[in-house]
Each structure stands twice: as C-alpha cells, then as structure tokens.
Amino acid sequence: MANDDARHVMQAYETVRTMISPGGCAWHEVQTHESLMPFLVEETAEFVDAVERELPASEVRSELGDVLYQVLFHAAIAERDGEGYDLRSVADALNEKLIARHPHVFGDRGYMTVEELHAEWERLKEDAAGEARGSRSPLEGIPAGMPTLARAAKVVERLKRANLIEPTVGAASDLDSDAEDQLGDAMLALVSRANATGIDPDRALRRAVDRLAKLAVESK
Structure with missing residues (x-):
C-alpha cells in the first residue's frame, strides 16, 4: 500500500x-x-x-x-x-524529523501519555536537534506571520507548558455546554468595542501577546 x-x-x-x-x-x-x-x-x-x-x-x-x-x-x-x-528530499527530511521527535514510538522511550508528551515536547525537539537541554526558548519556532489570534493561542500554550505563566482559563468541568459560543460572543463584543473606540483589535492583541512573551521569558 x-x-x-x-x-x-x-x-x-x-x-x-x-x-x-x-x-x-x-x-x-x-x-x-x-x-x-x-x-x-x-x-x-x-x-x-x-x-x-x-x-x-x-x-x-x-x-x-x-x-x-x-x-x-x-x-x-x-x-x-x-x-x-x-x-x-522534503519527504526524507520530514520522515527523519518525525522519527527523531517520536522516540516513544520508534525508539526505546516507551509509551507516553498526551500529558507526558506536552511536558517532554521541547526536550524531545532538543534531543532531535542535538541541542543542550534547556537551550531552546519556549517560543522558538512560532512564526511571526501567523494569524494574530492563532499566534496568541500558540504563545499562551507554549508559556503554560514551560510553567512561565499560570493557566487562567477554568477547568473543563467549569465550562458549560455552549462555552464556545459564549467565548465567541465575548470576543466579538471586544472587537465591536475596539471598533467603536477607533482601536485596531488585531494590533492590540499583537502588542498584548508581545508584552506577555517578553515578561514571561524575562522572568524565567
């Protein structure tokens, strides 16, 4: 096949x-x-x-x-x-990277849960690249050109995994069945508020993410 x-x-x-x-x-x-x-x-x-x-x-x-x-x-x-x-060569390089970054599948690390993988992910990438442990910035590799909201989510998740910020969102048990709709409505309300005050919401979020990243990394 x-x-x-x-x-x-x-x-x-x-x-x-x-x-x-x-x-x-x-x-x-x-x-x-x-x-x-x-x-x-x-x-x-x-x-x-x-x-x-x-x-x-x-x-x-x-x-x-x-x-x-x-x-x-x-x-x-x-x-x-x-x-x-x-x-x-693109396919070969991809295959090599996938194998190197998944020693729990192709090597001798043994099975790892999703939670364990989240904690280990940066170390797996360091091992694959032959880099010293702890040498990578938690935000390394996040493209500056990502859509702003997607980049914000990525930065927050990376900083949480690195224990540089505290999770601020309630646990899943605290959310009701239409939490996604409620959150979307809240975000839309913020966009409407930004428009009404002449603020570019995309730029405001970009600057907020940059401030969060700078403060979190400097406090490491």
Missing part, C-alpha cells in the same frame, strides 16, 4: 513538474515561492473551512488535494531552480 501511495503522489508531482517546465503552462512557469503565498494561505483556509463545516468527504478530499498541490508546486519550483531540494 505504501508503494502504491507513493506512486500516486509522484504521478501528481510529475504533472506539476510538466506544467512549470518551459513549454508547459505559461502561468505556472513564472510563479515563485513568494507569488504562491496567497494561494497557499487561501487553500489552507478552504480546507479548514470544509472540515469545520463538516462538508461531504469528497469536498474535504478535494480541498486537501489543493493543499497538496501547493506543496508539490513549491517542491517542483525548488527542484527546477536548483534550490537544493525537491519533493523526495
């Missing part, structure tokens, strides 16, 4: 390589990593939307295919332009 899966992926890759080659598709031929960024973001968002709206499996499959297309497109551009990697 694995070889058959690989064959199908490589067939799609060959199709993309043909389209970006001279004499293929004029539009594809002139694209770059930078020019494709909006499409990668858009296709990812459409896949997320399909999952969250619980669309039929055929539609979710199609949207996931569009995300895969973007991966193949970038890999093909890199191969064509001699950037030092192609789809095979």
Whole structure:
C-alpha cells in the first residue's frame, strides 16, 4: 500500500513538474515561492473551512488535494531552480524529523501519555536537534506571520507548558455546554468595542501577546 501511495503522489508531482517546465503552462512557469503565498494561505483556509463545516468527504478530499498541490508546486519550483531540494528530499527530511521527535514510538522511550508528551515536547525537539537541554526558548519556532489570534493561542500554550505563566482559563468541568459560543460572543463584543473606540483589535492583541512573551521569558 505504501508503494502504491507513493506512486500516486509522484504521478501528481510529475504533472506539476510538466506544467512549470518551459513549454508547459505559461502561468505556472513564472510563479515563485513568494507569488504562491496567497494561494497557499487561501487553500489552507478552504480546507479548514470544509472540515469545520463538516462538508461531504469528497469536498474535504478535494480541498486537501489543493493543499497538496501547493506543496508539490513549491517542491517542483525548488527542484527546477536548483534550490537544493525537491519533493523526495522534503519527504526524507520530514520522515527523519518525525522519527527523531517520536522516540516513544520508534525508539526505546516507551509509551507516553498526551500529558507526558506536552511536558517532554521541547526536550524531545532538543534531543532531535542535538541541542543542550534547556537551550531552546519556549517560543522558538512560532512564526511571526501567523494569524494574530492563532499566534496568541500558540504563545499562551507554549508559556503554560514551560510553567512561565499560570493557566487562567477554568477547568473543563467549569465550562458549560455552549462555552464556545459564549467565548465567541465575548470576543466579538471586544472587537465591536475596539471598533467603536477607533482601536485596531488585531494590533492590540499583537502588542498584548508581545508584552506577555517578553515578561514571561524575562522572568524565567
């Protein structure tokens, strides 16, 4: 089955390589990593939307295919332009990283619960990279270009795992069945309040996250 899966992926890759080659598709031929960024973001968002709206499996499959297309497109551009990697090397590097970061699956660490993995995750990444324990910042690797709210959630979760901030959200038992709706309404009310006072809510949140990260890391 694995070889058959690989064959199908490589067939799609060959199709993309043909389209970006001279004499293929004029539009594809002139694209770059930078020019494709909006499409990668858009296709990812459409896949997320399909999952969250619980669309039929055929539609979710199609949207996931569009995300895969973007991966193949970038890999093909890199191969064509001699950037030092192609789809095979991307897949090889990914496979090596997954195995190195999951010694509890592929090594001798033994089974670990989700809670244990959360506590161990940064140390697993340090081991995989051959870095000294405690050398990584808890916020290392969080992209500055993430959507602001997603980045805020990521920063808070990382700081909580590193015990640099106290959890401020009630336990699951304290939340009622429509807590997500209530929280969404509260956030929407804050956005409305920001609009009414002429404050950019996105910028306000970015600055708040930066302040939290700075204070938490400095107090370490």
